Amino acid sequence: KAGVTQTPRYLIKTRGQQVTLSCSPISGHRSVSWYQQTPGQGLQFLFEYFSETQRNKGNFPGRFSGRQFSNSRSEMNVSTLELGDSALYLCASSLAGFTPNTIYFGEGSWLTVV
Amino acid sequence: AQSVTQPDIHITVSEGASLELRCNYSYGATPYLFWYVQSPGQGLQLLLKYFSGDTLVQGIKGFEAEFKRSQSSFNLRKPSVHWSDAAEYFCAVGAQGEGSQGNLIFGKGTKLSVKP
Numbered sequence: 001k002a003g004v005t006q007t008p009r010y011l012i013k014t015r016g017q018q019v020t021l022s023c024s025p026i027s028g029h030r031s032v033s034w035y036q037q038t039p040g041q042g043l044q045f046l047f048e049y050f051s052e053t054q055r056n057k058g059n060f061p062g063r064f065s066g067r068q069f070s071n072s073r074s075e076m077n078v079s080t081l082e083l084g085d086s087a088l089y090l091c092a093s094s095l096a097g098f099t100p101n102t103i104y105f106g107e108g109s110w111l112t113v114v
Numbered sequence: 115a116q117s118v119t120q121p122d123i124h125i126t127v128s129e130g131a132s133l134e135l136r137c138n139y140s141y142g143a144t145p146y147l148f149w150y151v152q153s154p155g156q157g158l159q160l161l162l163k164y165f166s167g168d169t170l171v172q173g174i175k176g177f178e179a180e181f182k183r184s185q186s187s188f189n190l191r192k193p194s195v196h197w198s199d200a201a202e203y204f205c206a207v208g209a210q211g212e213g214s215q216g217n218l219i220f221g222k223g224t225k226l227s228v229k230p
Binding site for chain 2: 004006033035042043044045048056058090092100102103104105106107108110
């Protein structure tokens with residue numbers, strides 16, 4: 001069974017640009033969540049999607065947005081990039097529902113903003 | 115508010131020695147607890163999880179963790195460390211309730227170095 005797949009793995013953007021990152025969850029998983037990892041702040045929750053609806057959101061500015069498609073694949077977008085947005089962005093998936101579920105992570109997308 | 119504390123930023127152990135990584139959490143109800151490992155430049159790999167039941171849980175790669183409610187702890191252990199265990203380890207707590215499935219709170223991580 002394929003794991004969580006994230007694309008692209010590495011990218012470099014310029015301040016002010018926007019970026020879109022993609023995530024394909026494990027087959028059958030309907031919940032997708034996104035995290036930002038930086039050396040200073042550690043791992044921080046961005047948002048979670050289930051059945052194409054955002055059902056939980058972390059404390060990030062509106063420049064960070066996401067969406068989920070009917071096949072559970074998800075994208076996140078960061079507009080007007082700032083240097084501080086340089087980070088590893090991790091996608092995670094789970095079966096979803098309201099009982100505890102194991103959450104699996106992808107390899108991440110490394111974003112460098114110059 | 116939920117929080118996770120990993121008191122040790124960096125630990126160095128000799129190969130073959132035992133290992134214990136500490137994790138303390140703050141959460142009002144029964145927590146869902148996870149340990150993940152991250153090798154340099156990689157994503158997070160799940161080592162083990164605790165949802166309910168037996169408080170001693172076994173994971174992959176010979177790791178185990180014990181949930182102690184009275185101490186709000188979920189420490190990770192391994193009896194004999196291998197050089198390949200060198201990585202960063204993250205403890206995380208999951209929220210309960212509708213709509214909170216994907217919201218994990220992570221500790222700051224413990225970096226493990228292994229001496230030959």
